[in-house]
Amino acid sequence: MTTALYRTRITHLRRAPVHHYFEHRSYSWFVDVDALPRLPRGLRPFATFDPRDHLWGSDQDTLRTRVESFLTDKGVDVPGGRITALFQPRVLGYVFNPLSLYWCHDLRGVLRHVVAEVQNLRGERHAYLLPPSGDRPAMVAKKFHTSPFNDVSGHYLVHAPQPEDTLDVRISLHRDDHPAFVATMRGARRRAGIGQILALQLVAPWAPLMNSIGMRVQAVTLRLRGVPLASRGAEKPEKVESLVPVGRVSMNNVCAHSLSPRLGGSGD
Template identity: 45%
Template sequence: MSLNDPAHLPDGPSPGRADAAAAALPADAAAAALPAHADAVLPGPWGAVLYETRTTHVRAEPRRVFRHRGYLWLVDLDRLPRLPRPLRPLARFLPRDHALHPGTADVRADLARDLAAHGLRPDPAGRVLMLTQARSLGHVFNPLTVYWCRDAAGAPLCTVAEVHNTYGQRHRYLLRPDAAGHAEAAKDFHVSPFLPLDGRYRLLLPEPDGERLRLTVALELPGGRAFTATVSGTGRPAGPAALLRAAARHPFATYAVSLRIRAQGVRLWLRGLPVHPRPRPHSRPRPGEAVRR
């Protein structure tokens, strides 16, 4: 499912060991979310939350488990953190790192442009939260960025999953999750050379509260579940102490994500897994996709 094919999955994802913990989220998780109205401010001196995270990738065939730790930011697109100058090398939020449309100077406007093209017109007074890695030490790579969009009254409007691959391409999936955050999407963007460009994603993306984070993305192929990724973490209000602690515990975090993904690819290639060629880039990006050469 792309931005022009919203869908939801009321029954939730099929069970699997890798995402059992995510599937066990309490039914009232949405009620524990941060205040949703437009005037609410995220906690901390910078109005943001830092989550120290553990990411787990499980490939079914051949069986392989890959884990790494890092940290993610939860920010309000209308109130992006402004760090003191000495700390800015550790975290910057630049439009070019997230916007899909060239020349866009505002991530929220870029996102609203895509949603409006597909029949959704976000209220300017509605809050949009973004979960992402910030640019750190001159580098950023986000395999997954998630946006939670609400209307001016605080009611959920949609969720957007923005996927980046190692070829410099980006793609957005528009989701209409149920109250617990379950959604489904047809895969239509090339991510891994070791997985085909088909199948369906089953996702669990509840809007996080300020204390815990739990996300699941699973790829289902005709023969069964091929891949599952989970992200879990604990949050604390973002400020100088929290950022320095996270950066010290996970140095060069954005570089490490890129290197680990490539290293895993080399290991799979050495094991003789067939490679699915990358589709030719479109001369013009499809709605919801940016092509970087």
Template identity: 40%
Template sequence: MTPALYECVITHTRTEPVRSVFTHRTYLWLVDLDHVPSHGPLARFLGRDHGDGGGLRDDLNAFLAGHGIAPPGRVLMLCHARVLGHVFNPLTVFWCRAQDGSPLCTVAEVHNTYGGRHRYLLHPDARGRAQAPKEFYVSPFLPVDGHYRLSLPEPDGRLRLSVALHLPDAPPFTASVRGTGRPATLGALLAAFLRHPVAPLVGAIRIRTRGIGLWARGVPVVPRCPHGPSVPDTTSRDTIRRAP
């Protein structure tokens, strides 16, 4: 069922040093990179929003080739589209299948609010679970330390994703995405847009507003240096091990 729209609920939960639960409703696209749709100002998918400005497929193939992986037969991408000129994707997921249709790998692409981007190459187990050391500065309240435990099964009409950051001597910070998909007809897109106008921009504003609220509650800020990226793309060169 591609392309598809997933209206979903995104939840962030932290328990230290203050308890905070952040919930945000939005919609995401699931598209085949070989058949990317375009709906003018309501939905555009541009290579520069996820890579170095080339085509989406070519850029991902180049990334995989850098890790010794042949071009996949099919790639599904879950992300926000560019809406009325605005786009922000805290997490984009690429599910890659080999030429014979078998699972090949998963790529988790993370963007922060400072304009940085980082890709994690994952080899999940049969349930979509994997682990990865944290290598990229995302939240100003969390260090570049610890490791992620991810559950990123390929959507089957339902979206059930989760990411938990495990830090030494601290409870995990968790984020989840839950949603239900439907074919991306023009009517479905218009309905989603009316329920969630300019969703990427609203999401970015809410993230920044939430950060101001945490800062006002006394949550200490972790400086970006020396761990922060000095260039926009800090792509990992380490293949991530399977989850136990």
């Protein structure tokens, strides 16, 4: 498998209690977890791949170890084959992945499991184990508080085929047999060459930080439109981790104070 980039168009559509739509452009890397890219020194600040930014484990774990540990914790067989992933690396020291996807194959190359890891702006993470569903979406109960405006009721329908020439991910949150929220991420495959990496820094500079700022802006917009905050209840996140390395200036904190310390993003 060749490492690839996907220049993405991400959309969010909220249907209740108000109708609200926004979209933005970004990009994601498609990688083999056993061969994470290591860019030349001059480009490394624009894409640093660190297993500690994903799932859970010790600082010495590889990304494969973290994915396989998650599968073991869920009580399913570890297929032992290739694991591919789609996410954003650290850019200029900052990392934020609202959604990371992992496709787990067996030794014959057959897709056995899909892992969808979500992260909110509090630094909390949760991962959902999905079956390979082909052209049909997989259904999973909502268990994680990603948005300050929604509780954990309802279920998701997740369409997340492994990307090839195109990327087409669709996630919808359903309550009372109606989609309350729909998100899509689509894009075309591009070679992860030096020219493309540099070009993306111009068209989507500091992408992880811009994504988090965009989510906070949308959250403020919803609050100003009168959407009430939901109670978090007794939910306990699986993990809370820092979004930036210790010792670095956290632009996330700057945005949180300048916009609203209570708002953690507009996704669901």
